[in-house]
Amino acid sequence: MPPSAGDWLARVCRAVVEIDDEQQVLRLVAEAICGVSGWGACVVAIPDAEGLLHARATAGVxxxxxxxxxxRPxxxxxxxxxxxxxxxxxxxxVVPVDHxxxxEPAVLGCLVNAHEPDSITTAATDRGRRPLVLIPLQDADRExxxxxxxxxxxxxxxxxxxxxSHWSVLxxxxxxxxxxxxxxxxxxxxGYLTEGLLHATAGVRSSLQLDEVLADIAAAMTATGGFHRVGINLLxxxxxxHTQATAGMPEADAARLRATPTSISAMGPLMRPQMRVSRSYVFDHRYFDCPPELxxxxxxxxHGPSDADAPQDAADRWHPLDSMTVPLYDQRGALIGIISADEPWxxxxxxxxxxxxxxxxxDQAAVAIGQARQHEQLAAQARTDPLTGVANRxxxxxxxxxxxxDVGRAGTPCAVLFCDLDHFKIVNDRYGHPVxxxxxxxxxxxxxGRVRARDLLARYGGEEFVILxxxxxxxxxxxxxEQLRSRAAALGEPELPPGLTVHISIGVAISAPSRPMVAADSLQQAIDELLITADQAMYEAKRHGRDQVRLAGQL
Incomplete structure (x- = not known):
């Protein structure tokens, strides 16, 4: 004997009180609406944080x-x-069928009704076109x-x-x-915050090194956030x-993710509005498709050994293809990255x-990322020449x-190249200081563009550069x-104004590999001697005609 209207109402009342899962209760409401009325299909839609109304539960479809x-929110x-x-x-x-x-395509694409008879399977016959019936869900303030x-x-x-009356009660x-x-x-x-994430938040915000902050975020997500696999990606x-930190995934996967940056637009299939729950995105493979290339x-x-027997299509069962994406927003509301989470505990x-x-x-992690980035920028500014962008003195x-x-201990040579622009005062006087x-x-x-990865280029002062x-x-x-001198001499438009060429003189000094450096005063003396010797060799190049390289004797 099918449940009566009273049975349906009692069942829903008990569920409201006893069941914590909102979706499960709304699904029962949808079934009850069909059950008490004899109507064949029902959809319950609720809004997300952005105001889009999502189908949250259905019956009879x-x-x-x-x-x-x-x-289709x-x-x-x-x-x-x-x-x-x-x-x-x-x-x-009731919206009449001829309205x-x-x-309008925007309306037709939103709701399942008589205009899409093949989308409802409870009736096998051709039902024809029907009006649209909407029941509002409003809170105590009529919102x-x-x-x-x-x-x-x-x-x-x-x-x-x-x-x-039954519909109103339901x-x-x-x-x-x-x-x-x-x-x-x-x-x-x-409770979640009290039990672990608040502690993790304090740990994440305690560091000013970006790499450490990102590693702490990933570790916190696996230690207290409830997921086994996590990736932190910055935009x-x-x-x-760019994948900057991972936790819980095989090193081969982590290395592959770091080596393959992905455009934020390519991640769109995992961050569609219809996937949004609160401000995050939950990709459920039962309802959404992911392109093979993504x-x-x-x-x-x-898939683990037990996956074949597991009820993967159960409503609350996580599948290996499922994923969760938590956006990272800065304090202005701009997206700065995402946290990808997988395999809930x-x-x-x-x-x-x-x-x-x-x-x-x-949100707290994003603040920590911003602080670490600001710290790195300030540190870089303190170590960088503001005009040229190279290291400072x-x-x-x-x-x-x-x-x-290091070279004193290893017994290897070290070179210092002292470079100076020729006739730079004439350039300033003739063309002006901006030029x-x-x-x-x-x-x-x-x-x-020519120094090697292990070399250091610095602006020493004025028109002088030093390469270590x-x-x-x-x-x-x-x-x-000689290669550096040639590159400077080859400069022209558009790097320089029409008609202007520049040349540099370079002095080279070599530190003898056999001198160990132990005492601070002797180390400073060696630094001073090496720079002075390279500087003197540079002036020798100028005295002999400029635009050339001169090697000083070994120290």
Whole structure:
């Protein structure tokens, strides 16, 4: 004997009180609406943080139709227009089938009704075109919190009397279920934060080194965030995501992700509006498709030995193809990256409380990332010449101390190349100081484009540049100096104004490999001697005609 209306109402009342899962309760509401009325199909839609109304639960529709609905959220404006076009019928509004709204593609693409008879499978016969029936879900302040779309009416369908009363009660129970679920989610969210994520937040924000911050974020997500596999991806100015830190995934996968930056647009299939839960995105393979080319870029867990027997299509069961994406926003609301999470500890989809707790953590992580980036920028500015962008004199002196100590122990040579622009005062006097600055920048770029990865290029002062070249003997140093001189001499448009050429004189000095550096005073003396000797060799080059390289004697 089918359940009576009273049985359905009692069942929903118990579920509202006893069941924490909002989606499960709303699914029961949808079934009850069909059960008490004899209508064949029902969809319950609720809004996300951006106001799009998503199909959250269905009854009487096929899996294909359910998938279609979840992929087509309804904008509030379209819902408002439909509601205003409808005729009151008890708690519902009925939009007549011949209303001009139904000729608009934006409306047709949103709701399943008589205009798409193949999408509902409860009736095998051709049902023809039917009106659209909407039941609003409103809170105590009459604010819209969702709607119910009822379809496939029985032959003697009417809306009124006892049926209208039942629908009204079920709509109110759905709203109560959502309010209770939100309250429970808030309480559980605080629990998540109290139990681990708050502690993790403090740890993440304690460092000013970006690499450490990102590693701490990934570790916290696997230690207390509830996921086994995590990737932290930062967005660059060109819209490319770079994997900067991972946790819980095989090293081969982590290395592949780091080596294959991905555009944020390519990640679109995993961050569609219809996937949004709170501010995050949950990719459920049952409802959404992922292009094979994107799937190949991701780190997808292998199916375990028990996966073949596991009920992968169960409503709360996480599948290896599923994933969660938590956006990282800076304090201005701009997207700076994403956290990709996979393999929840309990094998189930995270509930709203869990997601909101992770979003709180992500907000704090984004602040920590911003602070670390600012710290790095300030540190870089303190070590960089502001005009040319190369290292400044202080960085050079620090590098000389380290390098001479190392080569003294290893017994290897070290070269210093002292470069000076020829006739630079004439450039400034004839063309003006802005052009002189342009010439300095052009020379710095030319030198930087030729020095080796292990070398250091620094602006020593004025029009002077110094290159520190470890493990470099006199022959190799002179060859490098000659290449640098040639690159500077070849500069022209557009690096320099028409008619202007620049030349540099270079002095080369070599540190003897046999001198150990132990005492601080002797180390400083060696640095001073090496720089002075290279400087003197540079002046020798100028005295002999400029635009040339001179090698000083070994120290």
């Amino acid at each position: 096929s899996a294909a139709a359910d998938k279609q609905l979840r992929n 309804v904008a509030r404006e379209i819902y408002r227009r439909l509601w205003e076009a409808g005729t009151p019928a008890g708690p519902a509004r 001009p709204l139904f000729r 819209l919190v969702g709607f119910i779309n009822v379809d496939v009416p029985p032959a003697d369908a009417g809306i009124g009397g006892q049926l209208a 709509a109110d129970l759905a709203v109560a279920a959502m309010a209770l679920a939100a309250a429970r989610a808030t309480a559980r969210s605080q 660059d100015e060109a819209g490319i995501l 799937l190949a870029l991701l780190s997808v867990p292998d 309990d094998g189930k989809f995270p509930d709203l409380a869990h997601i909101q707790a992770l979003e709180f953590f992500a 202080q960085v050079l002196l620090e590098a000389l101390r380290r390098t001479l100590t 002189g600055d342009q010439a300095l920048q052009a020379v710095a770029n030319a030198l930087a 070249a470890p493990d470099t003997d006199a022959e190799a140093a002179c060859a490098l100096a």
